[in-house]
Structure formats: C-alpha cells, structure tokens
Amino acid sequence: MAKIDLGAKAFLDQQRGILNEALQDAGLDTLAVRAGQLRSPEGEHGEAMFMTSSYVFDSAAAAAARFSGDDPGNVYSRYTNPTVRYFQERMAALEGGESAVATSSGMAAILSTCMALLKAGDHVVCSRSVFGTTNALFSKYLGKLGIHTTFVTLTDLDDWQAALTPATKMLFLETPSNPLCELADLSAISAIAKAQGALLVVDNCFCTPALQRPLSLGADIVVHSATKYLDGQGRCVGGVVVGRKEQMDEVLAFVRTAGPTMSAFNAWVFVKGLETLRLRMDAHCASAQALAEWLCEQPQVEQVYYAGLPSHPGHALAARQQRGFGGVLSFKVKGGREAAWAFIDGTRIFSITANLGDAKSTIVHPATTTHGRLSEQDKAQAGITENLIRLSVGLEDVDDLKADLQRGLHAL
The missing domain is CATH 3.40.640.10 (Type I PLP-dependent aspartate aminotransferase-like (Major domain))
Known part of the structure; x- marks a missing residue:
C-alpha cells in the first residue's frame, strides 16, 4: 500500500x-x-x-x-x-x-x-x-x-x-x-x-x-x-x-x-x-423580487412579505446590512387554510415541499408543515396564519413561475 x-x-x-x-x-x-x-x-x-x-x-x-x-x-x-x-x-x-x-x-x-x-x-x-x-x-x-x-x-x-x-x-x-x-x-x-x-x-x-x-x-x-x-x-x-x-x-x-x-x-x-453561490443568489434575488412585485398586484392576495418591497418595514435595514433581499418570500391569500391549500394544489411547476434554497422553486403551507408543531398561541405570536404561503424562488424562467402562480390564483 x-x-x-x-x-x-x-x-x-x-x-x-x-x-x-x-x-x-x-x-x-x-x-x-x-x-x-x-x-x-x-x-x-x-x-x-x-x-x-x-x-x-x-x-x-x-x-x-x-x-x-x-x-x-x-x-x-x-x-x-x-x-x-x-x-x-x-x-x-x-x-x-x-x-x-x-x-x-x-x-x-x-x-x-x-x-x-x-x-x-x-x-x-x-x-x-x-x-x-x-x-x-x-x-x-x-x-x-x-x-x-x-x-x-x-x-x-x-x-x-x-x-x-x-x-x-x-x-x-x-x-x-x-x-x-x-x-x-x-x-x-x-x-x-x-x-x-x-x-x-x-x-x-x-x-x-x-x-x-x-x-x-x-x-x-x-x-x-x-x-x-x-x-x-x-x-x-x-x-x-x-x-x-x-x-x-x-x-x-x-x-x-x-x-x-x-x-x-x-x-x-x-x-x-x-463555487456558484453568488451567481445563484443573484438569480434567486432577481426572480423573487419580480414575483413579490407581481403578487402585490393580484386582488386575491392580501399581503406580501419580502424585504425587497419598499412597503416592507425592514426594507431600509435589509438594504443596509444585506447585499440582496434573498430568494424566499411569503404571502397571504384571501381566505383561510382552504384557500391556501387550493392555491398550492393549483400550481404545477412549484414543488410542494418544505425545503428551500433549491434550483427548483418550492411552495409550502407553514402553519401545517414547517411550523406545524407550534402551539396555536405560538403560531399567532409568530404571525403564522392559516392563509400564509411560503415560496422559495428557484432558477426557472420567471415568466413560467408567474404563470404557475396564476394557476394557483385561478384555483381560488
């Protein structure tokens, strides 16, 4: 040897x-x-x-x-x-x-x-x-x-x-x-x-x-x-x-x-x-920004949470201590769990999985998955409502992602 x-x-x-x-x-x-x-x-x-x-x-x-x-x-x-x-x-x-x-x-x-x-x-x-x-x-x-x-x-x-x-x-x-x-x-x-x-x-x-x-x-x-x-x-x-x-x-x-x-x-x-971290993060940020802005325009969407939006309370802080706003965003649809689940099930390109940070875009219902073990009181204190949906925006064509989210909206 x-x-x-x-x-x-x-x-x-x-x-x-x-x-x-x-x-x-x-x-x-x-x-x-x-x-x-x-x-x-x-x-x-x-x-x-x-x-x-x-x-x-x-x-x-x-x-x-x-x-x-x-x-x-x-x-x-x-x-x-x-x-x-x-x-x-x-x-x-x-x-x-x-x-x-x-x-x-x-x-x-x-x-x-x-x-x-x-x-x-x-x-x-x-x-x-x-x-x-x-x-x-x-x-x-x-x-x-x-x-x-x-x-x-x-x-x-x-x-x-x-x-x-x-x-x-x-x-x-x-x-x-x-x-x-x-x-x-x-x-x-x-x-x-x-x-x-x-x-x-x-x-x-x-x-x-x-x-x-x-x-x-x-x-x-x-x-x-x-x-x-x-x-x-x-x-x-x-x-x-x-x-x-x-x-x-x-x-x-x-x-x-x-x-x-x-x-x-x-x-x-x-x-x-x-080796490709910064390239990927820049792409995630750009697509997440585009989707967040698009979701803000949809009447079925109650609120969008993404620090890249000037309306976000942490926007100025994020701009100061981060180089970009990230690839994860969440939003509330009008209605409760039934509406959120209908939206999620209506998509075809987004993967229904709790993981994030993937090249593939993912969609999940936090209240029953990632934060499902929290008590109802803890969920309420953390702002995890039944109509909340989280997206991890991947590297697909952003127009295809918008079209897929439109499928979710049509399911409401």
Whole structure:
C-alpha cells in the first residue's frame, strides 16, 4: 500500500501556505471557488473526495503522536476528514470567521453550538421568528437539560433587552426570518449581547455569506443549514458553524464525542455548490423580487412579505446590512387554510415541499408543515396564519413561475 511520506506531507504544507497567501485579500467569488482546496501530490484540479473511515499511520509511535495531538492530522473521519476540511475552511473564509465545524444537518449545527457553549442553569434569549424545529429544540429539549429560553419579538430591541437575566449566555436569531422575512438589526442586537457578556448566534441560512456576513456586523457565531442555498440543488443534508477558533474548538470537541458529523460525500457536494453561490443568489434575488412585485398586484392576495418591497418595514435595514433581499418570500391569500391549500394544489411547476434554497422553486403551507408543531398561541405570536404561503424562488424562467402562480390564483 502506498503511503504519504514526510516529503509528501511537506509538499502539502507548502501548497497550503502558498494558497493561503494568495487568497489573503481575495474577494468572495474567488474564496467560494478556491479557499480550502489542498491538492495532493497527484495534482488533481477538482477537490478530492476522501471516502475513508480511518487513516493508516507509519508506526505505533506515529499513531500515538497523532491521537495525542502532538502531530496534527487525520485520525478518524468522525471528526477529521480532508474533504470535510475543504468545506470548513471555505465556509470560514466566506463568512470571515477564524474556524468552522461541519455537522450532519443544520439542526445538528445549532444543537452542537448549544451543547458545547451552554450548561445547565444558563439562559437563552431567542427570537420567536425562527424555524419551528429550532423553536422546539430550545423550548423542549434544551429545557430538559436545564437550559432555559425566553422567546422575544425579533424586531423589538426593548423586548431583547428586557428578556436578559444574569444567567443569559446566548442570544439566538435568524434574519431574514422564516417565513415572514422579518429583519433583525444585527449591530444593535450585538451591542445588547456584548453589554451582557453573552454570545450572539445568527442563523444566516436565508442570505448566505453571498448576501450577508453577520460576523462583520457584530455576531459571534454563524450557523447554516448547508442543505439549503450552500448546496443549492437539494441533494444533501448538512450544517456548519463558523466563529472564533476558541469557540469552534469546543464545538468540534462535542461533534467528535457525540458524532453529528458531516460525511465526506456531502462535504464534497457542498464544496462544489459553493463555487456558484453568488451567481445563484443573484438569480434567486432577481426572480423573487419580480414575483413579490407581481403578487402585490393580484386582488386575491392580501399581503406580501419580502424585504425587497419598499412597503416592507425592514426594507431600509435589509438594504443596509444585506447585499440582496434573498430568494424566499411569503404571502397571504384571501381566505383561510382552504384557500391556501387550493392555491398550492393549483400550481404545477412549484414543488410542494418544505425545503428551500433549491434550483427548483418550492411552495409550502407553514402553519401545517414547517411550523406545524407550534402551539396555536405560538403560531399567532409568530404571525403564522392559516392563509400564509411560503415560496422559495428557484432558477426557472420567471415568466413560467408567474404563470404557475396564476394557476394557483385561478384555483381560488
């Protein structure tokens, strides 16, 4: 069996140094294509996929040094894999963080962050306007471990301030929110967190670093469901956490122990997805803007929620802290659940699925799917009504999407 000798290891270290120096002041598009790539002595142009569970050492002493940490390198693919490392380093570069940890899903990214950085007795302040499963994680499962959460209105800074206690260690939010596209003032909430000595954790799934970089606005940690726009084609499930190395080392320690690990195959898919991230996000934004404006003109539509509309209360804030307004929008049709379901069932091109960030446009009824596990009171507080429909606008011809939404309107 061929082994990488010390000469080959030196070659890899040299290549990494050369690449890092070249990318020091590189733009986002260059980082999305080049960051984290490390060619082996074989000289492959595309990123290699390391499909291995474990790694072979030259000797018992070499194995001991690797396991002890004295010799950095791969030990076991539950927590170190070269393909996963490509993805982690690329995401850290794109978000402007020191380090990143990849996980098996977006929810695993949030769980790993909380388990690594919180303990029993700690308090979290979380926006009500989060993904339904995120709400359940904080309210039900972390609560069982003695980590208590207070839910607040995303856009109300006084609400965030009033919820703080001496035990508050983390503030958590997503912006824009799912599904009403509400906007959080990241700089202002960061100031609240820092005065408290708490961490601000931001779910940047809707924007991605192509449109928003929360760390540059004062956040401490960014989490993603890589399943969404980072992949962009609905192929794999994964997550990632980005932040300071000290914190990410703690997150990695939890992932190493508990095992919510990203596979090498999924990491390879995500790495390739990142290469077209900005191009895709620009296209998503343009089509979502066109559909939002079109929906506003339809008499059967009661209200449209999209930050790209000047009528949206967060429009000015979004224009200030984002590079674009995103590919997700929601709207209310006149009527209740029956009308919303009729609209959804009347479409033919949109896929009826709860996923988002896909090249294929999707449509869903949040009250009975993504936020279906919330109590009626929690739905009401979060603005999740029975006539609300969410769209994730894909990469199809926008005129075809308009025609499909017209089919939905005709079904009412």
